[in-house]
Amino acid sequence: MSPSPASRRPGVPPDAAAPDTGALPAVSPAPANDPRGLALGFTAYFLWGLLPLYMARLAPAGAVEIVVVRVGFALVFCLVLLALMRRLRELRTSLATPARWGATALAAGFIGTNWLLYAVSVTTGNVLQASLGYFMNPLVNVLLGVLFLGERLRRGQWAAVGIAVAAVVVMSVAMGQVPWIALGLAFSFGLYGFVKKRFPTPVHAVTTMTAETVVLLPAFAVGMVWLGQAGLLTTFTEGPAHFWLMAGLGVLTAVPLILFSAAAKSLTLTTLGMLQYTAPILQFIVAVTVLGEQMPVARWAGFGLIWVSLLVFTLDQVRASRLHRRAARAGHGARA
Secondary structure (H helix, E strand, O other), rough: OOOOOOOOOOOHHHHOOOOOOOOOOOOHHHHHHHHHHHHHHHHHHHHHHHHHHHHHHHOOHHHHHHHHHHHHHHHHHHHHHHHOOOOHHHHHHHOOOOOHHOOOHHHHHHHHHHHHHHHHHHHHHOOOHHHHHHHHHHHHHHHHHHHHHHHOHHHHHHHHHHHHHHHHHHHHHHOOOOOHHHHHHHHHHHHHHHHHHOOOOOHHHHHHHHHHHHHHHHHHHHHHHHHHHOOOOOOOOOOHHHHHHHHHHHHHHHHHHHHHHHHHHHOOOHHHHHHHHHHHHHHHHHHHHHOOOOOOOOHHHHHHHHHHHHHHHHHHHHHHHHHOOOOOOOOHHHOO
């Protein structure tokens, strides 16, 4: 629910932007923020933000079943979409070479881990950790740029990361353990985006999601067999309403991605970067007001530090973007 390949594009999902070569991009006029694009982008993040409410209705299904069924129904729904869009041939393109298979498998592993941790956050009453994880995601993207691309952080970015580390320490002390769900969500999604940007495939976003679910099919098969043998498979035993709720996971996996991909074409990167906070904000509100998760003072302090960190990070991004545009205009004027 991000941007170095990651750090320079804080609100853009893997399939919404061109690959980053490591150099500053050539400046071109930013697209105007089309109202339709804003509506589509907000709707995508709105759906992602309310996903915990939907998953909470899936009881008695456990986290493993939710993820396994999500993979299966997402694949079915995406294949239907590709057929309607007449893009089934793209699926072969996305898996045409061993290198693409490898990149797709790596991305699928990270997104599968992300889905599992998200389901665990809902089924164990830790949606606040999911919110924290997605608030932290832009900062994790910055760290990935440092670790894997040798990028150097500006002072504002270092300050933001330092405050975020302090927030994790505060939350760890308050909880009596490291917030591993939040960290796992932030890093799994950050690594997913990193892989997608480093190994881009020139196909539609729905096609790449279909390819990733195809790669996850062995895990789906093993999971279904294990759940059945353990007597934990509820999808087909709890009545038609439960079955269709489980099937709806496929729709809720693909539809926000389609909406976001359409929105990304008509919005500036700055706007996309701001929209991304819609999801964790909604997750936070849902966790506290609907699901009844507790917010002791120490947890408020941890979230407060994260919000301060994001404010510092955002202001630094805006300042750097303005300076870059100003320098680019000056250089263009000098050449003219």
